[in-house]
Amino acid sequence: MQTAVAITVDGMGFAAWLFLSSVGLTLIYGVMRILNIAHGGFYALGAYSSAWAIGIFISSGGGVVYSFLLIPLAALVAGTVAGLMVERGVLRFMYGRDEVLMVLVTYAIFLILEDATKLIWGTESYVAWQPAFHFGTIDVFGIPYTVYKFMIISVAVIVGAALFLILNKTRIGKLLLVVIEDREISGALGINVTLFFTATFVAGAVLGALGGAITAPEISVLPGIGAEIIVLSFAVIVIGGMGSIGGAMIGALIVGFARAASVHLYPPAELFSIYLVMAAVLAVKPYGLFALAESRKI
Numbered sequence: 001m002q003t004a005v006a007i008t009v010d011g012m013g014f015a016a017w018l019f020l021s022s023v024g025l026t027l028i029y030g031v032m033r034i035l036n037i038a039h040g041g042f043y044a045l046g047a048y049s050s051a052w053a054i055g056i057f058i059s060s061g062g063g064v065v066y067s068f069l070l071i072p073l074a075a076l077v078a079g080t081v082a083g084l085m086v087e088r089g090v091l092r093f094m095y096g097r098d099e100v101l102m103v104l105v106t107y108a109i110f111l112i113l114e115d116a117t118k119l120i121w122g123t124e125s126y127v128a129w130q131p132a133f134h135f136g137t138i139d140v141f142g143i144p145y146t147v148y149k150f151m152i153i154s155v156a157v158i159v160g161a162a163l164f165l166i167l168n169k170t171r172i173g174k175l176l177l178v179v180i181e182d183r184e185i186s187g188a189l190g191i192n193v194t195l196f197f198t199a200t201f202v203a204g205a206v207l208g209a210l211g212g213a214i215t216a217p218e219i220s221v222l223p224g225i226g227a228e229i230i231v232l233s234f235a236v237i238v239i240g241g242m243g244s245i246g247g248a249m250i251g252a253l254i255v256g257f258a259r260a261a262s263v264h265l266y267p268p269a270e271l272f273s274i275y276l277v278m279a280a281v282l283a284v285k286p287y288g289l290f291a292l293a294e295s296r297k298i
Contacts, residue, residue: 005141007260013149015256016156017215022233023159023248024207030243031180031200033099037106038086039208040230041113045082046209047225048121049074050216054128064134071131071217075210082113083205087198095197110226118223125222132217152214159207163245176200235274239281241288250289254281 025039053070086109094105135147167173179186179196187193211229219225236255240247255274262273269276281289 002141002143003264006143007257007264009140009143009145009149010263011253011257011260012153013145013256014259015252016153017211018232018236018255019156019249019252020152020159020214021208021211021229022236022252023163023245024204024211025233026237026240026243026245026248027163027207028201028204029237030245031176032197034091034106034201035099035103035242036204037103037230038109038113039106039204039233040226040228041110041117042079042082042205042208043212043229044117044226045078045113045212046075047212047216047219047221048117048126049078049209050213051126051128051221052121054131054217055126058128058130064130067128067131071213072210075213076206078213079206079209080202082209083202084198086205087201091201092194092197110230114223114226117226123223125220126216127220128217130217146218148217155214159210160245160249167245232274235278238288239278241285241291244288244290247288247290 021043022039024042025036028034028036028039050071053074054067057067057070058064090105090109091102094102132146132148135151137144137146138150139145165173167176175186175191176196178189179191179193183193212225232255236251237243237248238251239254240249240251254277258273258277259270262269285291
């Protein structure tokens with residue numbers, strides 16, 4: 001029973017982290033058809049900004065409770081600034097180019113962001129553990145877990161529900177679906193496609209930064225975390241179907257439970273369990289479980 005509980009809770013916690021870290025990536029691809037390697041850089045910027053802000057706030061005598069507000073604030077500021085700089089400064093000149101070229105451009109941006117984080121925060125690790133341990137732990141069938149882990153799960157559910165409602169129940173979401181379907185016709189109908197592209201990219205960057213910011217209190221923030229998350233995020237969105245928000249959630253759950261099961265049942269399999277699951281899914285569904293239908297112009 002304890003093993004089953006541990007797999008369930010650990011799997012949900014890991015899945016929530018993966019969903020928050022990868023949903024911005026699949027959102028950008030779904031709207032803009034850009035395979036954004038720079039997403040790992042946004043994650044790192046969010047993590048560093050959050051850890052740095054929390055450290056400064058706590059050391060200056062601020063309350064731990066109020067430090068929680070710095071997590072979304074750091075993600076919003078870092079994601080907005082970086083997203084605007086990348087989209088307005090570089091990517092807007094690349095629209096309409098080959099997708100492979102866009103991958104190379106975003107990879108170059110990722111390398112620049114990696115060096116930028118080192119220039120701003122140095123190469124030493126940042127640890128902002130206070131928010132994660134403020135609420136203590138809770139026993140689940142005799143297994144202690146930090147309450148912060150369940151807070152991350154709750155945030156992932158809220159973000160997923162909010163994205164679903166915005167995309168499917170609001171006027172902006174419906175206009176965005178029109179832009180996804182046909183950019184040229186959308187522009188001819190008077191929809192500001194450029195504004196939608198910019199807003200989508202910034203939103204994706206903020207979501208990526210939020211994944212890093214909310215994870216910072218649980219990890220040691222150090223150079224290289226962006227490269228790690230981009231690999232896992234690609235596994236999630238490839239399994240779920242690139243461009244699908246619901247697919248990202250299902251993909252995160254599959255990856256999360258696969259990793260948790262391997263850790264508790266056969267630890268040596270942890271290194272390749274995620275990629276084994278991805279290969280198995282792609283063997284049956286080459287475009288992922290919930291890939292968006294591609295329209296053809298005749």
